[in-house]
Amino acid sequence: MKALHFGAGNIGRGFIGLVLSQAGYEVIFSDVNDSLVELLQKRQTYKVSLADADHASFNVTNVTAINGKNGNDVAEAVAQADLITTAVGVNILQHIAGGIAKGLELRLERGAAPLHIIACENAIGGSTQLKDHVFSHLSEELQAKVSRNVAFPDAAVDRIVPIQNNEDPLEVIVEPFYEWVIDESQMIPGFQRIEGVHYVNKLEPYIERKLFTVNTGHCVAAYLGYLQGFNTIQEAMANKEIADLVQQVMEETGAVLLRKYGFDAAEHTNYIHKILNRFINPYLTDEVTRVGRSPIRKLSSNDRLVRPALQAYELGMTPKHLAMAMAAALRFDVADDPEALQIQTDLHDLGLAQTITKYTTIREDHPIHAEIVNHYERLKKAVQS
Ligand SMILES: NC(=O)C1=CN([C@@H]2O[C@H](COP(=O)(O)OP(=O)(O)OC[C@H]3O[C@@H](n4cnc5c(N)ncnc54)[C@H](O)[C@@H]3O)[C@@H](O)[C@H]2O)C=CC1
Numbered sequence: 001m002k003a004l005h006f007g008a009g010n011i012g013r014g015f016i017g018l019v020l021s022q023a024g025y026e027v028i029f030s031d032v033n034d035s036l037v038e039l040l041q042k043r044q045t046y047k048v049s050l051a052d053a054d055h056a057s058f059n060v061t062n063v064t065a066i067n068g069k070n071g072n073d074v075a076e077a078v079a080q081a082d083l084i085t086t087a088v089g090v091n092i093l094q095h096i097a098g099g100i101a102k103g104l105e106l107r108l109e110r111g112a113a114p115l116h117i118i119a120c121e122n123a124i125g126g127s128t129q130l131k132d133h134v135f136s137h138l139s140e141e142l143q144a145k146v147s148r149n150v151a152f153p154d155a156a157v158d159r160i161v162p163i164q165n166n167e168d169p170l171e172v173i174v175e176p177f178y179e180w181v182i183d184e185s186q187m188i189p190g191f192q193r194i195e196g197v198h199y200v201n202k203l204e205p206y207i208e209r210k211l212f213t214v215n216t217g218h219c220v221a222a223y224l225g226y227l228q229g230f231n232t233i234q235e236a237m238a239n240k241e242i243a244d245l246v247q248q249v250m251e252e253t254g255a256v257l258l259r260k261y262g263f264d265a266a267e268h269t270n271y272i273h274k275i276l277n278r279f280i281n282p283y284l285t286d287e288v289t290r291v292g293r294s295p296i297r298k299l300s301s302n303d304r305l306v307r308p309a310l311q312a313y314e315l316g317m318t319p320k321h322l323a324m325a326m327a328a329a330l331r332f333d334v335a336d337d338p339e340a341l342q343i344q345t346d347l348h349d350l351g352l353a354q355t356i357t358k359y360t361t362i363r364e365d366h367p368i369h370a371e372i373v374n375h376y377e378r379l380k381k382a383v384q385s
């Protein structure tokens with residue numbers, strides 16, 4: 001069984017590639033990083049180590065790679081795959097869609113077997129977004145044919161994998177915890193389960209719980225940590241004021257999740273505490289600039305800050321910690337993050353009020369907008385003093 005995985009980065013190698021290889025797949029990575037591709041082709045194996053006291057490690061075998069810049073190779077790999085997964089970043093899905101569409105056409109010509117294409121990105125409806133991008137490259141007739149035997153089930157993936165600085169460029173150090181949840185209601189009947197994956201009939205509670213707890217809390221630690229001059233999440237979380245605010249924001253999203261999905265309150269508190277412990281894992285060094293990266297994406301209306309804030313407001317709650325987090329995200333002015341710089345340019349050219357609306361879609365007359373402005377001014381003063 002061949003799995004074609006787009007993105008041989010941290011999650012690609014450290015999580016999805018590992019799980020698929022252990023489940024018995026030959027894993028073919030498609031990546032645009034030439035040296036990474038060459039090394040994977042040459043070695044056909046790499047090491048994943050766990051960030052805990054035991055440092056257990058796994059040799060991931062039966063892997064190879066193709067260069068994602070070679071459209072024909074990508075299409076051929078798509079045509080031959082038994083499973084396709086991605087971990088490239090949700091904004092990159094549009095760039096891999098053309099190659100996938102070409103490969104699906106080839107599959108149709110060859111009468112290939114049914115196929116699942118699963119986007120393992122931090123986003124709501126990632127596979128559905130990929131499907132839309134792929135279908136934009138296909139005629140209506142081909143879309144209808146593809147729909148008959150190709151499915152794009154949405155998924156939630158959770159494992160903290162920081163930027164790697166290992167001597168061996170293929171090695172990945174990952175936290176021990178992982179969770180990969182796939183929506184089986186969107187799958188082709190009779191599908192073969194992947195060992196290590198949790199299948200559910202309704203993904204929304206899982207993806208929202210994960211995105212609004214792990215990802216919301218983590219980015220708050222990053223934005224507040226950055227503002228206070230800390231380099232890593234571990235340093236930021238050692239600061240009691242930041243750790244308390246991270247917990248409070250998770251409690252705020254937790255209140256929404258409890259109301260929306262009827263989760264058990266004690267279990268959810270336990271979930272939050274486990275996540276806080278994952279953030280402070282002393283065996284990881286996770287930079288605030290990685291965890292806060294791409295603030296435009298993180299401030300968008302369907303993502304980890306605005307979506308739970310608007311849901312909280314609709315439920316009659318005041319999402320003051322989420323508003324504070326959005327204000328902190330606007331102050332994340334990391335020089336080598338193009339999205340952070342774009343926000344700073346807009347703050348300068350458009351002013352605060354319009355910039356908030358531009359990125360969050362929250363209008364100036366919305367009470368959350370005023371909360372963000374207040375927190376922004378407060379944070380600005382705090383940094384200046
Ligand atoms: N790192 C983490 O802890 C987690 C990340 N995620 C999600 O996983 C996704 C990947 O994140 P990371 O692995 O951290 O990023 P990464 O930057 O380590 O890996 C992304 C890889 O995609 C490759 N890539 C870029 N354009 C490509 C293209 N057109 N074709 C093929 N490959 C291409 C890059 O060269 C890179 O190797 C993101 O959506 C992220 O939100 C989800 C859970 C945890």
Ligand SMILES: O=P(O)(O)OC[C@H]1O[C@](O)(CO)[C@@H](O)[C@@H]1O
Pocket residue numbers: 122157158159160161214215218219290291292293294
């Ligand atoms: O890739 P993104 O969306 O910027 O965020 C990375 C996030 O994913 C995680 O790695 C775990 O899901 C967290 O470490 C971090 O909050």
